[in-house]
Amino acid sequence: MMLSMEQENNxxxxxxxxxxxxxxxxxxxxxxxxxxxxxxxxxxxxxxxIALADISFDIAPNTFVSIIGPSGCGKSTLxxxxxxxxNPTSGAILINGSEIYAPGPDRGVVFQxxxxxxxxTVAENLHFALETVYPKMSVADRKSRVYEYIELVGLIGxxxxxxxxxxxxxxxxxxxxxxxxxxxxxxxxxEPFGALDALTRGFLQDEVARIWEQKRxxxxxxxxxxxxxxxxxxxxxxxxxxxxxxxxxxLNVPFPRPRSRENLDQQSGYHDLKAEMEDHLMRxxxxxxxxxx
Amino acid sequence: xxxxxxxxKLRSRSNPVMAVIKTVLPNQDLQAFxxxxxxxxxxxxxxxxxxxxxxxxxxxxxxSQTLSDFWGWVSDPFYVKGTNDRGIGWHLITSLxxxxxxxxxxxxxxxxxxxxxxxxxxxxxxxxxxxxxxxPVSPLAWLPIGLGLIKDSESTAxxxxxxTSLWPTLINTxxxxxxxxxxxxxxxxxxxxxxxxxIIKVILPAAAPSIVSGMRISAGIAWLVIVxxxxxxxxxxxxxxxxxxxxxxxxxxxxxxxxLIGAIGLIIDRLFGLLQHWVSFGRAV
Numbered sequence: 001m002m003l004s005m006e007q008e009n010n011x012x013x014x015x016x017x018x019x020x021x022x023x024x025x026x027x028x029x030x031x032x033x034x035x036x037x038x039x040x041x042x043x044x045x046x047x048x049x050i051a052l053a054d055i056s057f058d059i060a061p062n063t064f065v066s067i068i069g070p071s072g073c074g075k076s077t078l079x080x081x082x083x084x085x086x087n088p089t090s091g092a093i094l095i096n097g098s099e100i101y102a103p104g105p106d107r108g109v110v111f112q113x114x115x116x117x118x119x120x121t122v123a124e125n126l127h128f129a130l131e132t133v134y135p136k137m138s139v140a141d142r143k144s145r146v147y148e149y150i151e152l153v154g155l156i157g158x159x160x161x162x163x164x165x166x167x168x169x170x171x172x173x174x175x176x177x178x179x180x181x182x183x184x185x186x187x188x189x190x191e192p193f194g195a196l197d198a199l200t201r202g203f204l205q206d207e208v209a210r211i212w213e214q215k216r217x218x219x220x221x222x223x224x225x226x227x228x229x230x231x232x233x234x235x236x237x238x239x240x241x242x243x244x245x246x247x248x249x250x251l252n253v254p255f256p257r258p259r260s261r262e263n264l265d266q267q268s269g270y271h272d273l274k275a276e277m278e279d280h281l282m283r284x285x286x287x288x289x290x291x292x293x
Numbered sequence: 294x295x296x297x298x299x300x301x302k303l304r305s306r307s308n309p310v311m312a313v314i315k316t317v318l319p320n321q322d323l324q325a326f327x328x329x330x331x332x333x334x335x336x337x338x339x340x341x342x343x344x345x346x347x348x349x350x351x352x353x354x355x356x357s358q359t360l361s362d363f364w365g366w367v368s369d370p371f372y373v374k375g376t377n378d379r380g381i382g383w384h385l386i387t388s389l390x391x392x393x394x395x396x397x398x399x400x401x402x403x404x405x406x407x408x409x410x411x412x413x414x415x416x417x418x419x420x421x422x423x424x425x426x427x428x429p430v431s432p433l434a435w436l437p438i439g440l441g442l443i444k445d446s447e448s449t450a451x452x453x454x455x456x457t458s459l460w461p462t463l464i465n466t467x468x469x470x471x472x473x474x475x476x477x478x479x480x481x482x483x484x485x486x487x488x489x490x491x492i493i494k495v496i497l498p499a500a501a502p503s504i505v506s507g508m509r510i511s512a513g514i515a516w517l518v519i520v521x522x523x524x525x526x527x528x529x530x531x532x533x534x535x536x537x538x539x540x541x542x543x544x545x546x547x548x549x550x551x552x553l554i555g556a557i558g559l560i561i562d563r564l565f566g567l568l569q570h571w572v573s574f575g576r577a578v
Contacts, residue, residue: 083483084482084483085479085482085483102482103479103482103483103485104483104485105483105484105485107483108483109479109480109483111476111479111480113476115474115476115477115479115480117477117480117495117498117499118574118575118576119498119499119501119572119574128494129480129484132481132484132485132486132490133484133485162574162575163574163575164574164575164576165575182484
């Protein structure tokens with residue numbers, strides 16, 4: 001409750017850098033082309049590909065941030081960099097003021113393809129995560145924690161099922177439960193609902209909104225959906241098209257919480273925000289398509 | 294010119310023979326079973342008539358003679374009448390024991406080696422020429438080496454089975470380990486799992502379907518090789534039995550052995566099929 005009170009007071013306003021939980025500083029990501037001696041002899045050289053160029057932004061604690069942009073703009077690359085799964089060519093990422101070089105359990109990751117271990121049951125998938133992060137936790141504590149998070153995502157009764165017996169939406173709920181169960185400060189979600197049908201997607205968005213009201217983690221979510229971003233986020237990072245993708249603009253979403261899908265479009269400023277985002281995305285996507293001809 | 298579309302057939306013309314078959318045998322499994330019986334019957338009939346009318350070599354027994362001898366062997370598989378006259382069950386058990394030991398030795402080498410090769414691409418490239426050269430070698434070529442180096446026929450049989458059967462397990466283990474879904478590895482990295490924990494808890498179970506399908510092929514090869522090895526080594530086993538009965542010119546006994554070898558091979562394959570299903574958890578096998 002403490003956290004949520006704080007949140008209400010200062011989340012929509014820009015915070016100072018010293019308060020930033022995630023600080024992205026001048027990140028560039030270059031995929032090296034082939035330019036070695038042998039490549040030159042065999043005439044198979046290729047140019048370096050600059051995926052991201054000089055990206056900087058800060059994310060305050062307990063903020064829900066969405067990153068949106070045309071496909072191929074390096075959104076997922078950016079998320080992998082924050083997760084520590086890849087390292088930037090230049091620049092640095094700071095979590096609570098210290099630079100990160102590797103992934104860690106302070107950042108829970110939800111994957112687009114769920115990435116559940118097929119040979120483990122729902123409960124065992126959570127147990128595996130907890131046991132890895134907290135090897136000293138007692139079995140009883142672990143069990144109650146697993147139960148708590150399975151309950152949080154509404155999967156009581158499915159604990160003993162294997163992932164192949166679950167629907168896509170249920171799998172992603174397990175993915176979210178697994179990421180949250182290790183109690184990370186930050187939750188990173190890479191197009192978490194991208195593989196789901198529209199109805200399941202809407203249902204899971206509501207679930208994530210509900211869970212976020214309870215847990216209030218700092219969340220960074222990659223998405224393609226304008227409505228999804230507007231429903232869930234405090235801030236929306238709009239990215240330009242690649243190559244050398246950067247940030248076009250960071251939008252504030254000032255709508256009060258808890259929000260609901262039904263009356264979201266009655267919030268003042270909703271249509272302006274949506275129109276601005278659509279305009280941006282259409283412009284970028286058109287440019288991407290045109291560059292491919 | 295008339296470009297109108299051809300009229301769709303309103304109803305496929307019904308074939309009266311097919312219609313009768315469909316009413317008598319409504320499902321495909323039943324139809325297949327009846328067809329199977331028909332083929333089996335024709336073979337036995339051709340065999341019986343051919344043998345009785347002298348179409349084949351005089352050595353060739355009739356189908357009825359073969360069936361009755363088959364029953365003779367199968368109804369009393371474990372008799373012992375002196376050292377050289379034992380029931381076929383004893384020979385099959387001896388062969389199975391050698392196959393189990395040889396296959397286990399092979400798998401015990403192939404699985405750890407495959408994991409190592411699969412984890413390190415450099416090791417994989419370095420070791421690949423050895424694998425490619427040794428893999429296609431016939432079991433019979435290994436036999437003299439085994440006899441020369443080990444000198445003991447029992448161990449030689451096991452050596453030959455191990456070295457010819459380990460390749461599919463090795464290659465499939467390597468394939469399974471090097472093709473683990475990278476997102477599983479990403480999960481373990483975000484959780485901060487140790488390398489060892491990642492291998493034991495994630496890479497091995499993820500590669501299990503591939504490893505078991507390699508073992509399935511290996512087990513088939515092991516059972517294939519044992520007959521040839523025992524024919525050359527002699528003494529006991531179903532391979533020795535086949536060769537001994539050939540020296541007795543008892544074709545019915547050889548046919549009996551062939552059918553039993555085939556049946557046991559089938560059972561081994563099905564057991565590994567079950568194991569494969571059991572480790573797959575809905576993944577395509």
